[in-house]
Amino acid sequence: MISYWNDFPGMPEALEKVSGIIRGSSASENPVISSGLTGLFSGKGKLLRPGLFLMAARFGKLQEKHYKLAAALEMLHLATLVHDDVIDDSPLRRGLPTVHTRFGKRDAVLIGDYLLSRCFLITADYTSPQNALNLARLISVICTMEIEQNNDRFRSNVSLRGYLRKILGKSALLFSLACYAGASEAKAPREVCQRLRRIGYNIGIAFQIIDDILDYAGNEELVRKPLGNDITAGLITLPVICALSLDRSGTLQDIFSRPSFTAEDGERIFTLARQSGGVEAAGGYAENYTNRALKEIAALPPGQNRDMLETLTRRLLIRER
């Protein structure tokens, strides 16, 4: 979906280049790896993380090697998707069969490891040691948060703080690193780098909140998966947390007064969260983080780069809902 970037001068060409690097770097003599990866790179992804990285790099001096680093970020993202799908036993991703559905879980675990290693290979080759460290640290955190989320399944652990911690690991840290590393590798001024780090962080939080809202109120055809997945898999997200304080019937409070809930409870929770205004309240949080991002963007050096980042943020977090 490089067409997503058609209104952004220079970006379709840049991301075409990034796609080429991903395809080339993972071209392998091994037919399973090639074919598994070709499916993953079939162009259904928006390439958001490399896109943000390159937009941030344009605040400094964009160099050839930055396209490779952008590709590494997407490979990291793809590795986590492949492992997530194994973990969640998901049959579809972006409307296509997942890697483990096509090749089995064995190869899916290994293809994920392979992508991780390619990502580190590029990072070790082209990045500053500090950003290589940042990346490795990020992956540790992502894994820790995923394990935490996994442990909390079906536990009546309805805490806003806990939720925000988990979506940090799920999205916000990678968005934040993409923006920061892009600017810092391109030697943008330090304050611009720090601001972009905060922008990525806020975009990432809002992005994940919206993703979680879509599981309650999305258009099934656009989302390309059935609604209500999260709660029936035991995951409590923001619409439920918001609904708990809004639900006057007391039914939600009753369900969560027990230490754990079931998949059947999940279906009731789904309906209650929609009825009691939890979705709208969660939307308020997304708006809040989006506005924080927009405010920081407004303080960036003016010009085409800033305008593009603003347009992307609005498109990603406001228009698409």
Added chain:
Amino acid sequence: MISYWNDFPGMPEALEKVSGIIRGSSASENPVISSGLTGLFSGKGKLLRPGLFLMAARFGKLQEKHYKLAAALEMLHLATLVHDDVIDDSPLRRGLPTVHTRFGKRDAVLIGDYLLSRCFLITADYTSPQNALNLARLISVICTMEIEQNNDRFRSNVSLRGYLRKILGKSALLFSLACYAGASEAKAPREVCQRLRRIGYNIGIAFQIIDDILDYAGNEELVRKPLGNDITAGLITLPVICALSLDRSGTLQDIFSRPSFTAEDGERIFTLARQSGGVEAAGGYAENYTNRALKEIAALPPGQNRDMLETLTRRLLIRER
């Protein structure tokens, strides 16, 4: 099993230090990670890879940071074990329940990813960029070879060359990198580094051949798993490849004249490989690689380090069979 190293001056203390680093570096607020890793580090492993790294480093100037790098190598090894056990659905490892048996496959995949990321974290922090690259490249190759092995399950693909390729990825490259990186990080002379690379490579090949032989002729109690695992899981190893040219009954040739074989064929192959002298012939290969390693060791600078490496090689590859 640090006691394995009791006869090697300085090594038990050094490996105790490495264990401490592994435990400390993976100490995590997350109870699943801590407890999963504590099980893995319960001391049943010989710490061969960090042991080889440190022995090699003693040919140069051993520094404090080398203990951390040795720990990173063991973490990489442990990550591959955790993922392997998920892939193979193995209930036991070193006589103890595997991580995925205790915590489920979800957490096992993530604990493996976590260990990989910790390994990269240490590498990015302390190693030369060249060795960080070597490590990332190594992991790509390990994954590719594992996927290849996985694809070849139950295929009548009886080729010595194919077998050697796969055990490269399974053991030899990591042993080889451990020896080379130890020496080169400690700034040993270039020719010593190159020689140690070849020593690690030959030790690794012999080690894996012996491991594969043990699946045909080991003492079940010592090996701590039932024999015949490989072939009933569809994996052709050296004893079978050797047996094919030795079996006069023609039964093995018959089985492998079809494009694939079954788990039931596997049981017959197991018996035929033992009866036709395949195990002994495979032993000849192991001896050959061991002798190559010993010959290279004899050409290292004389002294305690060289003697220790020779003792380790003999103990690992000759006495223990």
